[in-house]
Amino acid sequence: MKLNIALRNLLIVLFGALVLSACSTTKKGDLSGDVYTGKETIEYLASGVPDRVFFATNKSSLTTAARDTLRKQATFLRKNKDLTVTVEGHADERGTREYNLALGERRANAAKDYLMTYGISGKRINVISYGKEKPVNPASNPLAWSQNRRSVTVKVN
Amino acid sequence: MKKIILIFLMIAINLNNANALIKVDITRGNLDPLPIAISPLHVDKNSQKSDLFDTNKLGEEISKIIEQNARSTGLFNPLNKDAFVQKPDIAHLKPRFEDWRLIKAQALVTGKLLIKDDKLKVEFRLWDLTAAKEMQALSFTTTPSNWRRVAHIISDKIYERLTGEGGYFDTRIIFVSETGPKEQRVKKLALMDQDGHNIKYLTLGNELVLTPRFNPTNQLVTYMSYFRNMPRVYLLDIETGIQEIVGNFPGMTFAPRFSPDGKKIIMSFAKDGNSDIYSMDLNTRVVEQITKHPSIDTSPSFSPDGKFIAFNSDRSGLQQIYVMRSDGTGVKRITHGKGLYGTPVWSPRGDLIAFTKVRKGRFYIGVMRSDGSGERLLTENFYQEAPSWSPNGRVLIFYRETKADKTGKGFSAKLWSIDITGYNERRVKTETDASDPSWSSLLSK
Known part of the structure; x- marks a missing residue:
């Protein structure tokens, strides 16, 4: 009987540990659906101008947050008229290599098209796809994959 | 559907006629791989030395490659050489079939090689031990640096003869x-x-x-x-x-x-x-x-x-x-x-x-x-x-x-x-x- 109680206590402790570790890895709030909404990995073209936007699995449509980021990039590019950029399109590691190259290209162009609708000349925007070749987060978990499904605007000059 | 079954049967019968007794079926997973003895190739005493390899061991090396290839198919079970009962040169001339059957081999590969005038000459034979006869004999002459390819080509020939399908080792x-x-x-x-x-x-x-x-x-x-x-x-x-x-x-x-x-x-x-x-x-x-x-x-x-x-x-x-x-x-x-x-x-x-x-x-x-x-x-x-x-x-x-x-x-x-x-x-x-x-x-x- 004593042993049983001890076991039960141990189980409760273990269960608590599991819940805690689960909280620390998934970080509720960093994912909306499977689109990354956190701040990790992001760099800035200028103060308040994030360099990247994130996508849902197998998708290239821009989320509200992505459009918001790209509008900030467009404003920044309008202010810096001599600047050209490369938009790099990326995919996570959960697709076939060749399809992911195409998907990265589609994502980069989605970002480019949106910048153009805000008055940035297409001539100032190069596009390159890296498919799944250049993950920013090397882990194999949903959070890493969400951070890797991205397009990144990089200054060329 | 009936037609398809008939065609398959006919092919199988024809192949059986053509191939004497041993035949390896590759159309399903082979849980009972064919026991095969791959004898080291006999090295002719008059062979030249080489910088590329130890000539004396070349026959053994070639047989090891053939063995690895055979094993990698999952269709063959190359037998341990320690149990081999005949010297390579004698076996290559005429194996004592009953002795090789004793170690449960069903097929035997023998061969010999000679390096002369910067040419490697290799000969090999494939024996059906159950039917007690030669199934195949071939010889190749090439530059000594190609010795691994020779082993792969022999492996392909054996695979082709025993399965009736094309090989894939010399690739x-x-x-x-x-x-x-x-x-x-x-x-x-x-x-x-x-x-x-x-x-x-x-x-x-x-x-x-x-x-x-x-x-x-x-x-x-x-x-x-x-x-x-x-x-x-x-x-x-x-x-x-x-x-x-x-x-x-x-x-x-x-x-x-x-x-x-x-x-x-x-x-x-x-x-x-x-x-x-x-x-x-x-x-x-x-x-x-x-x-x-x-x-x-x-x-x-x-x-x-x-x-x-x-x-x-x-x-x-x-x-x-x-x-x-x-x-x-x-x-x-x-x-x-x-x-x-x-x-x-x-x-x-x-x-x-x-x-x-x-x-x-x-x-x-x-x-x-x-x-x-x-x-x-x-x-x-x-x-x-x-x-x-x-x-x-x-x-x-x-x-x-x-x-x-x-x-x-x-x-x-x-x-x-x-x-x-x-x-x-x-x-x-x-x-x-x-x-x-x-x-x-x-x-x-």
Whole structure:
């Protein structure tokens, strides 16, 4: 009987540990659906101008947050008229290599098209796809994959 | 249905008549591999010494390669040489069949070699121990540096004689060698014999290279390179090392493959967020657009007669496999199962298409008939893709990646092979991590 109680206590402790570790890895709030909404990995073209936007699995449509980021990039590019950029399109590691190259290209162009609708000349925007070749987060978990499904605007000059 | 069964029976009977007694059935997983004794080759006493190898041990080395090849098929059980009862030279002349049967061998390989005037002369015989007769005898003369290839050619002859199918040992694999952390992989084109020997690196690793594939004569390779940060399809001559860009496309080209006659390269061209399939004639340089659809069309692969192209497209909303005539007409979706399908590759025999399937977060390599029927999944894993066929259409080579932990540790990319029976899954050993394998055709036909 004593042993049983001890076991039960141990189980409760273990269960608590599991819940805690689960909280620390998934970080509720960093994912909306499977689109990354956190701040990790992001760099800035200028103060308040994030360099990247994130996508849902197998998708290239821009989320509200992505459009918001790209509008900030467009404003920044309008202010810096001599600047050209490369938009790099990326995919996570959960697709076939060749399809992911195409998907990265589609994502980069989605970002480019949106910048153009805000008055940035297409001539100032190069596009390159890296498919799944250049993950920013090397882990194999949903959070890493969400951070890797991205397009990144990089200054060329 | 009845007709099909009849045809199969007739073939089996005919083969049985033609092949005396031993016959290895490769159409299902072989749980009872054929016991075979592979005697060391006898080295002629008058053989010259060589810088390349220890001449005295060459006969043993060649027999070891044959043994490894035989074992790797899963169809043969090479017996331990310690139990061998006859000296190589005597066995090669005339085996004492009853002695070899005593160690439960059903087939015996014997041979001898001589190195003279800088030529390697090898002779081998294959014996049916049950019927007590010679099944095959052949001799080759070549330069001594080709000694490993001699072992592979002998292995092919044995395989062909005992299974009735073409061999696949005298072949090479071109692949991408990978080193370094996952976020900064260094990738090089690499070429090796089918058994992992004679590895050569064809690029230095300064730029990202992907998806190399042989032309039908194995002299040219088409692949994708990020040279000067311009992702494009390239053509490389393995002998001369000369490489050139394929076509003059104003955007990324990728997923290249040769047509079965070697005259064209088929590939995807991505522009403005849309990937379509194009081909380029290597002589005339004429470029043809084959698909025209706002979806992603990629991973094209010709049927061996050149009349059809299989590819994957997400035009239905999700990645699925389609087949069309080689001019782009008659597009037909062939996969309707649950999950995503990609990387269709037509078997050199024309009967099957190998593919990658993704379902519920798991990756499968499978085969199906070219109309999409008869799907069989051969292997399931965390991540694997890009099957490539052995020249006899019996084995697939592909790459598999392992799961990384939070810091990226635990990640690896390795080559694997599996029979289309779903049996005999094996690691193909490489000195670095490896991906995107492509199997050559037989080097000697």
